[in-house]
Amino acid sequence: MNRKFLLQSFSALTLAAAAAFATPAMAEDGTIKVGILHSLSGTMAISETVLKDVALMTIDEINAKGGVLGKKLEPVVVDPASDWPLFAEKARQLLSKDKVAVTFGCWTSVSRKSVLPVFKELDGLLFYPVQYEGEELERNVFYTGAAPNQQAIPAVEYLMSKDGGGAKRFVLLGTDYVYPRTTNKILRAFLHSKGITDENIMEEYTPFGHSDYQTIVANIKKFSTGGKTAVVSTINGDSNVPFYKELGNAGLKATDVPVVAFSVGEEELRGVDTKPLVGDLAAWNYFMSLKNPVNEEFKKKWAAYAKAKGLPSAGKPLTNDPMEATYIGINMWKQAVEKAGTTDVDKVIPAVGGQQFAAPDGFTVEMDPKNHHLHKPVFIGEVKADGQFNVVWKSPGPIKAQPWSPYIPGDEGKKDEPDSK
Amino acid sequence: MRHLLPALIGLAILVLCSPAQAFDQATATALSVGDSDTRIDALNKVIAAGDAAALPFLEKLIGDGVKTSGDKVFVVDGDKAVDPVTGQAAELPSDADDVVNSNRMRNEIGGAIAALKLSSPDRAVRLEAAQSLQSGDADESKLPLVKAAEGKEKDPQIRDMLGQVEANIELTSSDKSLRLAAVKMLAESSSPNVKEMLSTRLAPDGETDPEVKAAITAAIKAVDARLSRYALVGQIFTGVSLASILLLAALGLAITYGLMGIINMAHGELMMIGAYSTYVVQNLFRAYLPDAFQFYLVAALPVAFLVTAGVGMAIERLVLRHLYGRSLETLLATCGISLFLMQLVRTLFGAQNVGVENPEWMSGSVSLAASLVLPYNRIVIIGFSVAVLGFMWYLLTKTRLGLFVRAVTQNRTMARCVGVPTARIDTMAFGLGSGIAGLAGVALSQIGNVGPDLGQHYIVNCFMVVVLGGVGQLAGTVLASLGLGIVSKFLEGVTGAVIAEIMVLVFVVVFIQRRPQGLFAMTGRSAEA
Numbered sequence: 001m002n003r004k005f006l007l008q009s010f011s012a013l014t015l016a017a018a019a020a021f022a023t024p025a026m027a028e029d030g031t032i033k034v035g036i037l038h039s040l041s042g043t044m045a046i047s048e049t050v051l052k053d054v055a056l057m058t059i060d061e062i063n064a065k066g067g068v069l070g071k072k073l074e075p076v077v078v079d080p081a082s083d084w085p086l087f088a089e090k091a092r093q094l095l096s097k098d099k100v101a102v103t104f105g106c107w108t109s110v111s112r113k114s115v116l117p118v119f120k121e122l123d124g125l126l127f128y129p130v131q132y133e134g135e136e137l138e139r140n141v142f143y144t145g146a147a148p149n150q151q152a153i154p155a156v157e158y159l160m161s162k163d164g165g166g167a168k169r170f171v172l173l174g175t176d177y178v179y180p181r182t183t184n185k186i187l188r189a190f191l192h193s194k195g196i197t198d199e200n201i202m203e204e205y206t207p208f209g210h211s212d213y214q215t216i217v218a219n220i221k222k223f224s225t226g227g228k229t230a231v232v233s234t235i236n237g238d239s240n241v242p243f244y245k246e247l248g249n250a251g252l253k254a255t256d257v258p259v260v261a262f263s264v265g266e267e268e269l270r271g272v273d274t275k276p277l278v279g280d281l282a283a284w285n286y287f288m289s290l291k292n293p294v295n296e297e298f299k300k301k302w303a304a305y306a307k308a309k310g311l312p313s314a315g316k317p318l319t320n321d322p323m324e325a326t327y328i329g330i331n332m333w334k335q336a337v338e339k340a341g342t343t344d345v346d347k348v349i350p351a352v353g354g355q356q357f358a359a360p361d362g363f364t365v366e367m368d369p370k371n372h373h374l375h376k377p378v379f380i381g382e383v384k385a386d387g388q389f390n391v392v393w394k395s396p397g398p399i400k401a402q403p404w405s406p407y408i409p410g411d412e413g414k415k416d417e418p419d420s421k
Numbered sequence: 422m423r424h425l426l427p428a429l430i431g432l433a434i435l436v437l438c439s440p441a442q443a444f445d446q447a448t449a450t451a452l453s454v455g456d457s458d459t460r461i462d463a464l465n466k467v468i469a470a471g472d473a474a475a476l477p478f479l480e481k482l483i484g485d486g487v488k489t490s491g492d493k494v495f496v497v498d499g500d501k502a503v504d505p506v507t508g509q510a511a512e513l514p515s516d517a518d519d520v521v522n523s524n525r526m527r528n529e530i531g532g533a534i535a536a537l538k539l540s541s542p543d544r545a546v547r548l549e550a551a552q553s554l555q556s557g558d559a560d561e562s563k564l565p566l567v568k569a570a571e572g573k574e575k576d577p578q579i580r581d582m583l584g585q586v587e588a589n590i591e592l593t594s595s596d597k598s599l600r601l602a603a604v605k606m607l608a609e610s611s612s613p614n615v616k617e618m619l620s621t622r623l624a625p626d627g628e629t630d631p632e633v634k635a636a637i638t639a640a641i642k643a644v645d646a647r648l649s650r651y652a653l654v655g656q657i658f659t660g661v662s663l664a665s666i667l668l669l670a671a672l673g674l675a676i677t678y679g680l681m682g683i684i685n686m687a688h689g690e691l692m693m694i695g696a697y698s699t700y701v702v703q704n705l706f707r708a709y710l711p712d713a714f715q716f717y718l719v720a721a722l723p724v725a726f727l728v729t730a731g732v733g734m735a736i737e738r739l740v741l742r743h744l745y746g747r748s749l750e751t752l753l754a755t756c757g758i759s760l761f762l763m764q765l766v767r768t769l770f771g772a773q774n775v776g777v778e779n780p781e782w783m784s785g786s787v788s789l790a791a792s793l794v795l796p797y798n799r800i801v802i803i804g805f806s807v808a809v810l811g812f813m814w815y816l817l818t819k820t821r822l823g824l825f826v827r828a829v830t831q832n833r834t835m836a837r838c839v840g841v842p843t844a845r846i847d848t849m850a851f852g853l854g855s856g857i858a859g860l861a862g863v864a865l866s867q868i869g870n871v872g873p874d875l876g877q878h879y880i881v882n883c884f885m886v887v888v889l890g891g892v893g894q895l896a897g898t899v900l901a902s903l904g905l906g907i908v909s910k911f912l913e914g915v916t917g918a919v920i921a922e923i924m925v926l927v928f929v930v931v932f933i934q935r936r937p938q939g940l941f942a943m944t945g946r947s948a949e950a
Contacts, residue, residue, distance in 0.1 A: 045772040052643060063660065163457050163523045176919050206918040209878050212666075214659035214799075215913040221792065222652065225617045238774055238870045245779075245868065248459040249786050249796030255528040273778045279524050312771040382523070392523045 025308055031074040032067070032343055034059060034330075037092035037105025043083025043209070043237060047322070048107050050267060050313065052077060054323040055104050056207075057305040058330040068334050069341070076100055084114045091115040095122040101343035102127065102333050104326060108236075109133060109179045112343065125345045127333060129325035131262060133182035135404045135411075139418040140345075142352055143373045144325040144332075146285050147401035148186050152232075154378045155260045155283035158393050159230040160194065165258055167230035169200040171220050173273070174234035176205040183234050183262070189407035200227070208238050213246040221250065224257050231259040240264050248276025255279060260380070265320040269387040270313075277383045285361060285376040286324040287389045292362035298327065299360075323364070324360050331357050332367055363398050370417040371420060373401030444474040449494040449505040452478070453487055453520045460526060464533050465562045471569070474535050478505045483530045488517040493791035534561040535638045539570035544579070551582040555589075555612070564590045585610060592622060600633050608640035611647040611790045619644070651793040656914060657907065662799040664906025665806040666868070668899060669861040670879045671886035672806075672813060675898045676854035677733075679887050680830045683741060686760040688883055691729045691855045695862020696871045697766060698725040700775050715780045718863065725859040732762075733855020737848050745847075748929020759876070767873045783867060802864050809860055814895060816853070826850045830893075885929055891939030896940065900940055905929075 036055050038048040059073045067073055076098045087106065094100045095118065102125045106112040107116040109132050119126050119140040131146040158164040172187060174180025182282040184203055191201060202223050204216055223229060235243055240261070247259065266288050269277075288299065303317040311317075336351040337343050351368040366375045375398035381389025404411040444467070451463035452475075467475045481487050481496045488495045488502070495502040495513055502513035522530065531553065538550035547570075554563065564587070571583040586604035607615050619641050622628045626636060670692060677685045699721040706717035736758055744751045779798055786796040817823035825846045828836040837843045865875065886905060890897030905925065912921035933939075 027422065036756050041767070041772065046774060046872070049772060163525050165528075167525050204917055207922055209874075210918055211878060212663055214662065215656070215910055216918065218652070218659065219914070222648075225648075225792075226620065227617060238872060242869045245798075246796075248796075249784065249798060251786055251794045255524050255531065258524050270773065270776065273776060275463055279527060281524075312773070376435070382521075388520065390485075390519070392521060 007374055009296055031072045032069075032337075033074050033098055033100040033371050034078055035091075035098065035100035035103035035105065036077045037080060037087065037090055037094065037103050038107065039082040039111075040077075044082040044107055044111075046238060047267060050318075050320075051105075051107070051322055052253040053306070053309070053311060053317075054302065054326050055330060056304065058327050059299070060305075062330070062334055068337050069343070070204075071169055080111070084108075084110050087111045088118050091118040091124070091126075092122070095119070095124045101125070101337075101345075102348075104129070104329055106130070107322070108177075110177065112136075112141075113178075123345055125333075125348060127326075127329035129320070129322045129329055133179045134186070134401075135182060135407050135408065137239070137372060137403045137414075137416075137418045139349065139372075139420065141372065142329065142332075142367065143401070143403070145322065146376055147373055147379075147403050148183055148405055149402040150285060150376050150378055150399050151208060151262055151283050152183050152187055154393075154395060154399075155262070155281070155380055156190065156232060158281075158380050159232075159258065160258060165230060165255075165260075165390070166228055168196070168227040168231040169223065170196065170202070170342075171223060171231040172201060172203045172234075173216065173220075173231055174205055175208055175210075175236045175239060177208070180205065180234035180288045184232075186405045186407045187232060187406075189409075193407065206235070206239065206416070208237065208239070211242045213243045213249075216243075217246045217250045217252060220257065221252060223250075229257050230258060233259055234263060235261070235262040236263045238268075240268060240347075244277050244280070245273075247280075253279065254382075265322075266318040266387065266389070267320045270316070270318065272280040274387045275385055278385055280383050281380055281392075282383070282389060283378065283380050284321040284389075285378060286319075286321045286359075287379055287381050287391060288319045289381070289388045290360070290362055290379070290391065292360075294358055295359075295360040295362065298324070300390075319360070325374075328357055328359050328365060365398055368400060371401065371403060372418060373403055374398075375400050444472050444478065444506065444519035446494070446504075446506050448475065449478060450489075450492050453489050453494045454492065457526050461529050464529055468533050468536055468562050468566060471537070471540070471566055473540060475535050476534065479530055479534050479537070482520065483527055483534065485519060485522070487514065487520045489520055490514040490517040492810060532563065536566045537582075539566060540573075541664045544576055547574070547576070547579055548582075551579050551586065555582050557846060569895065571615070583613075589615070590782050592618060597630055597633060600628075600630075601636055604633060604636045604640050608636075608643045610644060611651065611792060612644075616641060616644045616648065626643075647790075648792050651790050654789075655793050655795075656910060658795055658799070660907030661903070662803060662906070663910055664903040665799075665803040666864065667882055667886050667902035667906055669802070669809060669864050670858075671883045671890075671898055671902060672809060673856070673858035673861065674811075674883045674887050675890075675893075675895060676826075676857065677851055679893045679895075679898070680709060680826065681850055682748070682830075682853070682892075683851070684748055684755065685854075686752060686755040686880065687736065687762060687876075688858055689878075690759045690762040690878035691733060691858035691876070692862040692879060693766065693871075693873065693875040694732055694762065695725040695729050695859030696777070696866040696875055697770065697775070697862075698728045698859065699863045699866040700770075700871055701778050705776055715782060718780055718783070718867070722860060723862050725770040726856040727859075729862065730852040730856030731857025733858075734848050734852040736855075737851040742844070742847070749930070763873045763876075770873075774870045774871065777866040779867055788797065798867050802867065805860075805864055809857060809900065810895075817895070817929045822849060822853075824847075826853075878922060883943045885926075888933060889929055889939055891941035894941040895940070896939035897939055 036052055038052045039045050040049055040052060056075055059075050062068060063072045076094060078090040078094060080090045091103065094103055104127045106115060106128050107130050110130055115126065124140055126141045128141055129144050131151050134147045141163055159167045170191060170204040172186060188201060220231060258279065258281055260283055263281060264282050265284060277310060299319055302319050306314040306317045332352060332355045335355045336348050340347040340351040352367055355367045356364050359365045361377055363377050368375060377398050378395040379391050380393040381391050384390055404414040430827045448463060448467060448485050452460055478496065486497050488497050494505050495511055495517060496505045502511050503509060504511045535550040535553040538546050541547050567586050569582055571580060571587065574580045574583060585606060588606035591603040593600050594600055607619060619637050623634065628634050674688050677683050677688065702721040702724050703717050706714050739759065740754050741751060744754060781802055783798045786794045817826065825841050828841055829846045833843055871944055886901045887898055890901030909921055909925045912924055916924065
């Protein structure tokens, strides 16, 4: 749907760049302010910087086509610097000082939890683009990343299948914080339901930034003597590099003990020598290597944008799942505003539900009318030598999110829609 | 159930085909097109035929070098496509798709390649093939090939291996004596896979004969004993390896903090600069000397040393010089320098981690036993840290510079009185400590991430090692890093990484409370300085 206007959109880049850094005081009348809340420094900068860029690209594209409701979008970029309390502060600034109509942002669950009270108090609207652990459903938030049943559970099912190696024992390995802990809690309950007992599950956590995985890899090796084993990794951030290096060096091949990761995508593999990782898996709702016209166009747009802006990644432009989710989120918000005829949060929220968008994952994804989560397809990919993924399994179609996991006791009977205000 | 039909068809083909049939277009298609089950059937057919002509194609297949378009199969080499059977150049249709191998497929193809390679005339190829089969790629379909190969094999090592492979397969034989013999044979093994295989036989649906069962239990015990011995050796090795990294990181600090008394919070960033120097050298080699790429690390050592030593000397001249004797200000100033250096690198190279590749001779591992695998990069780093230690020891105790450094740190006034240029010595000593941090950076680039935050992960450990070892003592630094490395690795094995880290820190706090001077105390007149 956006194809024709591709060229025009680039000619408008310079104009939008100026808008991106304009101070609120200079803002002309007749623009709609949009907040972008991603860490541009600190440990999460590695992942979040591209989300800021892809958001700006999408906004440029929308502006080039005439904006929303006849008004241009004006991005307000702030840097919460990977500092969780600062996220809340910056969110407050966006909502009360800049008076943004909507905010796109956050990566880690802890940053999302930190801004939630602010969005509720000031009745803001947040689009959150990253896979997360579920167990949350807020009126002021739309989740365009995957819930556990759209990523973790299909991945484990694949590992248990014949093609996935028929794993009988599982190592649940993660960084020590809320997302891995909750995901592993869900997975453990899921494995129990499949008849896998506790003695066949090994759960291990490492601190953020852990870099010596020798002991853990040795333990995995020992554990794998008890039967066909697979590793489910929720290791986050750059600890993945030493982990995979150690795996390769210890001779633990993907054909013996496959590793499926939930936080490793194209961007994370950029700094890694991928040769030893060939055959290891990742589960996402989008891969750069997907072959469909929408994705080809998305990749082309991103490459051209990165080049035009002189981004450091322009030499090797990569797209990944959270970038796609950001792109979908902004476009859905635009459609909802057009449907509601206003940017008023209370009117936009009901209009977002049911929006459809032809996404780069090759499907027309839909925002669930009630539960604020996207219906997304699931892909499982194997790492190739060039850092891209070969899709070895995909869900037949988009799957509806279950933010309240049926595998967590106490979640039964929770409403599949947020409480109204 | 839906796999049953293709499986049956495959079986029928298997039965109908004569074993002598050569590798042809139809086989290539069957190997590349369809779901995993039909492809594996085709593969088993190739194995049964023992057709070595299929080898090059299978190797291409596993290396993702095969494309298909409809029923046509192409072997792709760079931009060119060739016919898999005739080897003639072929036109690659634009809609050709990569053949996607799942891990299961890759396992099967790998096993098939190994089985077919058993008949190779080259001993090394046969040995590798036997090893590969031994590590778990063997199943019933390969038994005839293995048996045939064992009969022909003259090399005793390979024959023994093949015997074990055979035992692996025959464990499920219907003949009791064969099973018993197989179990006996496997009891000699020290492979975790064998233990797994034996344990699965003990399951209710496995072995039924009590005699064989008893033999299996005994065999598991024997294998277990061997495994736990190797596990202990492995644990000590990982401990020593962690120690070598701690030692490398702390050695530079042992000079700047230990000898000179400068609390240098930017020490970690000096390591980071060393790692980035490695990255730059790597890129230069890749661009200008691709043939000598394997040796870029050797060239990176002097570069990293000189760059970081230069940065260190500049810091000393410009900032620290004016702050001698005011340790609180030094601490704050170096903290600022550390932030400055990080931001500088972020501006120059970007906030994201950069990729530093291990040269080939540092990737992979030496396998002392199936369960004891020592990675080359760890071994090289242990050796390297010993070499750096030796280099530093020589410099400090055997050279004129070392003599001056020690003289200045022990009694500055007296040293100046007898004509030692103390200001220049300070600069040199700080440069030396920084340069060694740079060398540590080169080593760290080989095992972890290279990013602007690299130094932050190590700075606490560095101070811990130096303080624990006793300020100003090289031997203390060595012992402290060894102790910390081995203790934390053993703890990690028992309690997991998170708790182990806490326990080590608590241990250090308690130790420093009991013995504030560290493992080795400075004695004599210099202690008052």
